[in-house]
Amino acid sequence: MNDHVTYEVQDGVAVLTISHPPVNALSFSVRSGLLEAVERADADPTVRSVLIRAAGRTFPAGADVREFGKPRAKPILSTVVARIETLSKPVVAAVHGTALGGGFEIALGAHYRLAARSARFGLPEVGLGVLPGGGGTQRVPRLVGAGPALDLMLSGKPISAEKARELGLVDVLVDGDLEAEGLVFARNLAEKGDPPRPTRDRREGFADPAAYQAEITARRAKVAGSPIEAPRKIVDCVEAAMLLPFEAGIAMERAAFDDCENSDGARALRHAFFAERRAAKVPELEGASLREVNTIGVVGAGTMGTGIAVVCLDAGIPVTLVERDDAGLIRGVERIDAIYERSVAKGRIDAATRDARMGLLTGTTRMEDLDAVDLVIEAVFEEVSVKEAVFAQLDQVMKPGAILATNTSYLDINALAATISRPQDVVGYHFFSPANIMKLLEIVVADKTDPDVVATGFALARKLRKVPVRAGVTDGFIGNRILAAYRLAADFMLEDGATPAQIDAAMRDYGFPVGPYQVLDIAGLDISWARRKRLAATRNPAHRYVAIGDHLCERGWLGQKTGRGYYLYEAGSRVGTEDPEVLEIIAKERAAKGISPRDFSAEEIQARCLGAMANEGARLLEEGVALRPSDIDVVLLFGYGFPRWRGGPMMAADLRGLVTVESELKSWIKEAPEFWTPAPLWDELIKNGRHFSDLNGD
Numbered sequence: 001m002n003d004h005v006t007y008e009v010q011d012g013v014a015v016l017t018i019s020h021p022p023v024n025a026l027s028f029s030v031r032s033g034l035l036e037a038v039e040r041a042d043a044d045p046t047v048r049s050v051l052i053r054a055a056g057r058t059f060p061a062g063a064d065v066r067e068f069g070k071p072r073a074k075p076i077l078s079t080v081v082a083r084i085e086t087l088s089k090p091v092v093a094a095v096h097g098t099a100l101g102g103g104f105e106i107a108l109g110a111h112y113r114l115a116a117r118s119a120r121f122g123l124p125e126v127g128l129g130v131l132p133g134g135g136g137t138q139r140v141p142r143l144v145g146a147g148p149a150l151d152l153m154l155s156g157k158p159i160s161a162e163k164a165r166e167l168g169l170v171d172v173l174v175d176g177d178l179e180a181e182g183l184v185f186a187r188n189l190a191e192k193g194d195p196p197r198p199t200r201d202r203r204e205g206f207a208d209p210a211a212y213q214a215e216i217t218a219r220r221a222k223v224a225g226s227p228i229e230a231p232r233k234i235v236d237c238v239e240a241a242m243l244l245p246f247e248a249g250i251a252m253e254r255a256a257f258d259d260c261e262n263s264d265g266a267r268a269l270r271h272a273f274f275a276e277r278r279a280a281k282v283p284e285l286e287g288a289s290l291r292e293v294n295t296i297g298v299v300g301a302g303t304m305g306t307g308i309a310v311v312c313l314d315a316g317i318p319v320t321l322v323e324r325d326d327a328g329l330i331r332g333v334e335r336i337d338a339i340y341e342r343s344v345a346k347g348r349i350d351a352a353t354r355d356a357r358m359g360l361l362t363g364t365t366r367m368e369d370l371d372a373v374d375l376v377i378e379a380v381f382e383e384v385s386v387k388e389a390v391f392a393q394l395d396q397v398m399k400p401g402a403i404l405a406t407n408t409s410y411l412d413i414n415a416l417a418a419t420i421s422r423p424q425d426v427v428g429y430h431f432f433s434p435a436n437i438m439k440l441l442e443i444v445v446a447d448k449t450d451p452d453v454v455a456t457g458f459a460l461a462r463k464l465r466k467v468p469v470r471a472g473v474t475d476g477f478i479g480n481r482i483l484a485a486y487r488l489a490a491d492f493m494l495e496d497g498a499t500p501a502q503i504d505a506a507m508r509d510y511g512f513p514v515g516p517y518q519v520l521d522i523a524g525l526d527i528s529w530a531r532r533k534r535l536a537a538t539r540n541p542a543h544r545y546v547a548i549g550d551h552l553c554e555r556g557w558l559g560q561k562t563g564r565g566y567y568l569y570e571a572g573s574r575v576g577t578e579d580p581e582v583l584e585i586i587a588k589e590r591a592a593k594g595i596s597p598r599d600f601s602a603e604e605i606q607a608r609c610l611g612a613m614a615n616e617g618a619r620l621l622e623e624g625v626a627l628r629p630s631d632i633d634v635v636l637l638f639g640y641g642f643p644r645w646r647g648g649p650m651m652a653a654d655l656r657g658l659v660t661v662e663s664e665l666k667s668w669i670k671e672a673p674e675f676w677t678p679a680p681l682w683d684e685l686i687k688n689g690r691h692f693s694d695l696n697g698d
């Protein structure tokens with residue numbers, strides 16, 4: 001036994017309790033403690049049955065992911081699970097919380113499973129680029145067959161205890177005291193002389209071999225195109241479960257796991273898992289006292305204001321929505337209502353929930369009605385004068401200590417804060433469109449922002465089920481700064497010979513859902529045009545500038561909303577076709593600059609776009625706008641569709657090799673020195689044999 005696994009015999013039942021907060025991850029110490037305890041129970045003559053349970057908030061939520069990528073200390077999990085399974089006395093697992101991955105596999109090693117009705121069971125390993133490695137690919141199919149087993153392993157989504165009971169993965173649901181009921185159950189087994197029931201010997205799931213194989217064939221076709229190996233390995237292992245002897249299946253699972261564990265995809269997905277959690281750890285949390293946020297005001301009921309209002313209402317927070325006039329207000333409330341109608345129609349919520357949430361919404365055209373709210377989120381037009389006017393009004397009406405947040409995409413929040421009497425209460429809450437869907441929330445900290453205001457923002461983000469990332473003030477904060485660099489790299493290639501379709505296809509191949517020009521047409525070309533016009537006065541004339549986008553906007557071609565942008569759109573269609581007139585405009589630009597067009601391979605297009613993003617990321621780190629590289633990755637993963645299995649631009653640079661990426665940047669310097677010159681951070685890391693991930697702080 002050790003600090004993480006205790007052993008106690010109660011009336012003939014050996015109670016093995018796992019305790020390794022916060023989620024009882026199956027670290028080396030837990031595995032070795034568990035194996036020792038199981039061995040002891042088997043040898044202990046006073047023991048007639050065994051109960052495995054966990055202390056704290058959950059049964060083990062899986063292997064300790066922090067141990068991945070390192071030499072694995074023995075015993076490995078499948079050894080522990082096998083020892084539990086082959087015990088000569090019946091073993092009962094009592095599950096509460098989230099039994100995920102290795103935790104679920106421990107329970108499958110037991111002969112009987114009791115679960116709190118609120119418990120959940122899942123095999124999320126695919127989300128980490130691996131597969132169940134503790135025997136799950138061999139034991140689950142034995143109980144439930146190929147279909148449900150592959151649902152669990154390929155989706156990675158947890159199921160409820162009821163569903164697990166229905167499938168035969170759980171024997172008893174418990175509403176009362178789980179430990180007490182577990183003890184009684186284990187004691188009764190001994191008294192009745194019920195034998196161990198090794199899962200490896202179960203065959204309920206193989207009752208219909210033809211259906212089983214048909215499921216395998218169908219799923220194999222579905223995962224054939226997966227960018228990572230794990231889904232294909234999962235199907236192979238589940239197939240083997242019915243075709244091979246148990247131990248051979250286990251060996252195959254082990255080999256498959258080892259193949260995946262250190263793949264780039266798995267390393268990137270592991271990085272994303274911890275990056276998301278690390279982003280919530282910001283210096284302002286230290287010693288912070290959170291401000292109460294029980295009521296929220298939203299000013300501006302347009303695209304963003306309405307989405308933000310829905311996010312708050314979904315979290316059960318009363319919202320006061322302010323618009324300039326009744327027409328704007330009615331439009332806004334109708335939009336919110338429509339969002340909820342769609343959710344009811346799709347069965348995501350029921351009518352009662354819709355009514356309850358709409359019941360928390362108050363609409364007004366009077367800014368004074370915000371005098372009692374704890375926090376206001378401003379989402380009016382992206383114009384300095386309009387925002388300053390609104391903040392001046394808010395400064396007048398809002399109570400002391402209230403928080404004034406702006407949803408601006410680009411504007412200088414320091415300048416905005418300086419226009420009112422309480423700059424310490426001003427912060428940026430940069431949501432992403434559609435705000436009720438996109439998980440990312442950039443919390444932009446201005447020079448005078450009070451640390452409590454920042455800390456309150458991070459706590460609120462959790463309540464709003466958003467992924468918060470801290471950003472400093474600069475034009476476009478983290479996400480839109482990186483986006484601007486990505487687009488500029490693309491524009492340079494457009495001018496030098498590529499087409500929008502080629503660039504978009506290459507970035508889709510890389511893993512983005514859509515390419516940069518498709519995104520522009522979806523969001524509208526006018527937003528970035530407005531930014532270019534705003535920056536024109538301060539732009540260095542020596543810097544390379546691509547005017548193709550301007551020429552399209554000057555013609556009113558603003559994207560899908562105008563039926564053409566970089567692509568042509570049939571009325572009502574969201575699928576663009578190549579536009580010969582756009583290609584002509586591009587050709588004219590080249591001719592005007594004396595550029596002879598050249599070909600770009602998909603690989604070069606991807607390397608230039610990723611190089612540009614990582615280089616801008618390095619600059620953001622040097623400027624202190626981003627706290628750490630993994631924050632930049634989280635922003636791109638949750639706000640810009642960056643493929644999760646690539647890890648984000650900074651992780652992608654690490655995986656590709658900093659020397660490789662830096663030398664590519666250097667090879668493009670002559671084309672636009674101000675843009676392609678590598679940030680000094682590259683050299684610093686390379687000469688010290690370090691990577692961006694070494695700057696993530698843990």
Ligand code: T1G
Pocket residue numbers: 022023025061062063064065066077098100101102103105124125128130131132133134136274277278
């Ligand atoms: N390993 C290590 N640390 C973990 C962990 C894990 N499996 N799960 C959570 N943590 C840390 C997390 O980093 C955070 O740390 C703290 O616990 C709280 O987590 C052989 C190969 C369980 C649903 O994929 O989905 O088993 O930031 O903030 O929102 O077949 O954590 O406080 O320092 O997420 O309440 C499979 C992963 C592993 C589950 C709780 N298991 N975890 O969510 O808290 S692979 C998983 C989760 C495996 C075997 C295979 C969630 C949660 P810190 P949290 P939460």
Ligand code: NAD
Pocket residue numbers: 299300301302303304305322323324328378379380381382383386390407408409410430431432433523
């Ligand atoms: P929008 O034009 O759709 O909505 C703005 C709304 O503000 C309009 O309904 C307008 O009537 C209202 N408004 C203007 N002045 C007002 C005032 N004085 N009082 C009350 N209401 C007023 O714009 P949007 O796309 O929702 O953008 C709003 C803000 O969010 C901008 O700063 C924008 O940069 C930012 N933003 C937009 C997106 C996006 O994708 N659209 C994403 C992130 C952030």
